[in-house]
Amino acid sequence: MSAVDHAEAHHHDGPEPGLLRWVFTTNHKDIGTLYLLFSLLMFFVGGAMALIIRAELFQPGMQLVDPYFFNEMTTLHGLVMIFGAIMPGFVGLANWQVPMMLGAPDMALPRLNNWSFWLLPFAFTLLLSTLFMPGGGPAGGWTMYPPLMLETGQAFPFVIFAVHLMGMSSILGAINIIATIFNMRAPGLTLMMMPMFVWTWLITAFLLIAAMPVLAGAVTMLLTDQYFGTHFFNAAGGGDPVMYQHIFWFFGHPEVYIMILPAFGIISQIIPTFARKPLFGYASMVYATASIAFLSFIVWAHHMFTVGMPLAGELFFMYATMLIAVPTGVKVFNWVATMWQGAMTFETPMLFALAFVILFSIGGFSGLMLAIASVDFQYQDGYFVVAHFHYVLVTGAAFAIIAAAYYWLPKWTGNMYDEQLGKLHFWLSLVSVNVLYFPQHFVGLAGMPRRIPDYAVQFTEWNMVSTVGAFVFGFSQLIFAWIVIKAIRGGVKAEGRSWEGAHGMEWELPSPAPYHSFQTPPDISKVMASGDAHS
Amino acid sequence: MKWDKRLVAVTSGLTGGLALAATPAWAGLGELNLPYGVTSIAHMNYDLNMLVLWITIFIGIIVFGAMGYSMYHHRKSQGATAAQFHHNTTIEIVWTVIPLLILVGMAIAATRGLVLMYDTDNADMDIKVTGYQWQWRYDYLGEGVSFYSKLDEQSNQARELGSSLQPERVDNYLRNVDKPLVVPINTKIRFLITAEDVIHAWWVPEFGWKMDAIPGFVNKAWAKIEQPGVYRGQCAELCGRDHAFMPIVVIAKTPEEYKKWLAEEKKRQGAAEGAEQAAAEPSPAVDVAQTQS
The missing domain is CATH 2.60.40.420 (Cupredoxins -  blue copper proteins)
Structure with a gap:
């Protein structure tokens, strides 16, 4: 009855006291924090699964787990890392940063924002609980191809519903981000003046809205095939198992860019800051991002070159895929040109950003190799592919999220993080991540398929090296968790403009940023004059 | 900053050590790459694999070379002051068109490869x-x-x-x-x-x-x-x-x-x-x- 009064009373104050603050919060910063902590938690859950996988693969023979459990681990590792770690990580960053970067007080749809986060803990509780169900969890790979996926036991409908919840959360988050960007910009801030992080997220949000319902459709068809007698994917009933793959990858390929475009945005914020030089080719960055987004919808079948498509189909998807190299190349060249003749310093966010540029490019190079359809008949479903997408997702997407966390931690917490520990975390991660993934190129080319718990003895040495790298990389991330906790608890006070070369509206605010970022819209012309917006 | 350098030395030593520890894998260098194989398709795919690999290595050397040069010479600690240029239409066109041309060359080779693979007629x-x-x-x-x-x-x-x-x-x-x-x-x-x-x-x-x-x-x-x-x-x-x-x-x-x-x-x-x-x-x-x- 006094709910209205209560809300009124606190409207312009800080957060509610107590734990319920986190349940009922509609504040973009609180929700951003929830997303980021959830992402970190899932990063460790998915990482633990990866370590089980790598431990079993340390040497040939089965030492630790049953092959079925191994398959559950590869399946859940994929789902947890993609939907639990990477995507919520980016949404958390968008929640924190987009309103501040636009000069807005909050997101456009705060209650929706609360709901889109709180779907996730339920989705993942549901998903992870399948491990304890009769017949075990899903073990058909994160791609859930039928007919194999239909062999899942009682866990099957729970997995489908979990995927539905994740999809809903993503769509709601995307709607909110689009509404915020279109409606909440400070007066005078045109689209072509927005920071690159906001631009890349705007485009990503459209990809999400287009792609996630397709995934929901695909898994719903699996559900009706299993329980309601439909035969969408059953050849014996006139259906087509390959059709599932087409539908899945029509979602799956845009999904790949959903996980990398915001990373491009982050890197485009960090490099100019630490090179003390404006971003090179701002307009071409925007156009390149938009072209990549467009192309991402017409390349899906390069994930299925070996399903027996007609020659014309193979050629179309090969050419379209190769084309993506052009806008992606433009981005990399622009970052290098931004660094060129700058005055660089190498704080931890910059180190991760530079590692991103090099290692993501290596992932891009192997991507170009994979695009060559005829050779893909060798690469497909082998460890070469595993190496490729871990270079773009771990040293790409995950490194970008980590870089962003270091970059904005002072703004979020009001404290500088421990730079020495940050550098330790960086160097350990950089070396171990390459020890972990680079040898996977070799075993893949030499003929080792992915998703196998045991292998022929000629692959032993490189798998051992890879496993050693995996454990060092995994445990190095605990340093990151400690750095974050330490920065939250205290440290050297951060200035409003926490980095000497930082430009943009978030740096006009004090650190930590006030609970409601901009109560009155900032004067864009003044920000422009100080060189903070793009020209 | 000395502390950093020591860390780099230690970690790179560690990687080198690991590479050495893995020496048995080097015994057959062929196991690092696709097999050359025993069919015309295998040979062709091996050659395409090597062609694209070398192209990417070449591009990598240029891009990472420029990055490395910049990271070394354009450091604030070396007294560098930041230029303020932020676009150059000519160079942006150049680095869009040249990759495009390289891709066209690759696409021609790759198309020939696919056509060969799909020729399943006249089998014995x-x-x-x-x-x-x-x-x-x-x-x-x-x-x-x-x-x-x-x-x-x-x-x-x-x-x-x-x-x-x-x-x-x-x-x-x-x-x-x-x-x-x-x-x-x-x-x-x-x-x-x-x-x-x-x-x-x-x-x-x-x-x-x-x-x-x-x-x-x-x-x-x-x-x-x-x-x-x-x-x-x-x-x-x-x-x-x-x-x-x-x-x-x-x-x-x-x-x-x-x-x-x-x-x-x-x-x-x-x-x-x-x-x-x-x-x-x-x-x-x-x-x-x-x-x-």
């Missing part, structure tokens, strides 16, 4: 390959010869959790079968690939391709093997619990030896079928066979 013989959880079935079409091929007994023992048989002691651990596929060399063999239960993929790296085996559909691929030998591979599409344990072994023989093998196999299978029929309806012949043995 057909073998139907069917994937099952977890074994393969081979049918020599028109010859009346067919059999299942599954993981050999020794590997099967060694792969059990906590098995006392070490994988290193097993001949071709996980890459050996009870009954290999036998084919002739210098013969265009068309493989018709399908599956009975879930999706599998038939992959022998030495032939230069894999092909999905999909229930309800028949995919085509071909190989003309150049040298006699034993070629090993395995299922490449996740197909359930024992996906890792359905290897492929192909023995390529000279056409003469193959004919001899095929004749023997026909006789054997004919005899086996006869025995089966006999077993189905008891007849004096069985009694005779039993008393004789």
